[in-house]
Amino acid sequence: MDGPDISVDLCGVLMENPVMLASGVLGETGPSLLEALEGGAGAVVTKSIGPSPREGNPNPTVVTLGDSLLNAMGLPNPGMEAYAEELEWLRQGSEAPVLASVFGTSPDEYAEVAARLAPLVDGIELNLSCPHAKGLGAEMGGDPAMLEQVVRAVVDVTDLPVLAKLTPNTGDIGALASAAERGGASGLVAVNTLRGMAVDVEMAAPALANTYGGLSGDALRPVGVRCVHEIAGMTSLPVVGVGGISNHIHALEYIMAGATAVQVGTAIRTDGPRILGRIATDLRDWLADHDHSSLADVRGILVRGGHR
């Protein structure tokens, strides 16, 4: 395609553009992943998949807060066997890159799911950070030693790139990034949602059945950009930025702060996954307008040591 080069090599995953579908949004079925790819995503990440079917939390599971969103889906997924069929269906219709998001209750369970899905995908993203499913995700991913064990267990069972998705619900995200690197991760994803609560004062009740949920969307962006900037300055691993991106300017915030690629989730709700392609196109146009020939011209320019 004409114009500046926005293709990305994300630890071996080759993408035509840096805009990915974030895990948790769409991605529970093959057709929605295909829709996101046809909508212009450089790559897609699946809903987080565990070993067996899981219904998630009772409704209400979402509450919208302006341009932000609080959700407590609770990791619903059909389990790895049923989900493998969704991926097989997708693979018949598209060769574009797909990352499987994986969760479990132990390092072995993470490894079991990753190994099952690996033949059907191009990379593994570890959900180490879901803030609203008891005993899962963040409770493991908030402990550097446990996080390192999970990453190592998964790296041991697959040759695919393994990316660790980190929680912002920590005082020291750098320690989590270092632990992932020690465990052998190929890349990092920052951030998952920020733990929060909303109250319906008329009903005098929490707005979510689960009481606590994860904040995404506009309000999360400064937290995400800060986290990416913080870890990009201390690790040599590529970092994927996610949190509150709904246009190319938001994407550029993350990229200048050190992100190699970005993910978009909550913004899908406005007009569907076409927004992924639009952000990529606008990003290319912005680079052209600013006389850049490549995304690499601006990547990491705010990180200590300059260009990455």
Added chain:
Amino acid sequence: MRSRPVSVTGVRSETPTQCTIVLDWEPEAQPGQFVMVWIPGVDEVPMGFSSIGPSAAITVQRMGDATEALCALDPGDRVGVRGPLGKGFELLEGKRCLLVGGGNGVAPLVPLAEALVAKGCRVYTAVGARTREELLFIDRLAGIAGPAPEVATDDGSEGHHGFVSNLALRLMDEFRPDVVYTCGPELMMRKVADACWERSIPFQASLERYMKCGIGLCDACACGRYLVCRDGPVLTGEHLRGVPDFGSFKRGPSGVKVPFAAPDGGGSIGIGLGSED
């Protein structure tokens, strides 16, 4: 949009298993759109409108915690409403319309019939239920200008003995409608759809899926490449052609495929988003 509280102004029993909850709420809704109704401490569920206007109403089939809780509400109680959501029926002008409703699926067809008549359409209706006691809104439909509703019951206790889909096929050939609108059990709608495709009659069908977010994010309500909350609940014959899910399976809360059971003589139990899984 956030859920907001509205008061219940009345609850009335329609059939032994269905009740209507009238709300102190005037939504700007199109026939066929839905609303997420929140009963704190119980659930939040998608419901179609059985009345639109100064006092919007939903009509539910009692089949689980949420619908039982809705039917147990008293005037003055409050529920949360998030909506109207989704895409409703497209209203055509001056056409011959056949409306086919099964079970609780008749509910959204009543405001549809009213709107179509207001647009100068000639509206024929076919209504089915398991038994005569479960027939919904025959009187309301009879009060709308046009031919009296045609009735089918699975047990033959009133009208045509058998499924409303069979009755609908006969009416299609008798009335030669320009368009068919349908809401009810998906196996019934699939039969109606097949007949429409065969005869090259355009149709619109209101689908039901398990819903969580209601705003096109979570993928719980996927039907093929469509999200029922975002692209539906009303999908057209053009949308549905080639969608393997339609009439074959839905998704459970985990996303696993759940096949539609063959009718056990009860092809007309549901479902106009006024029920729940």
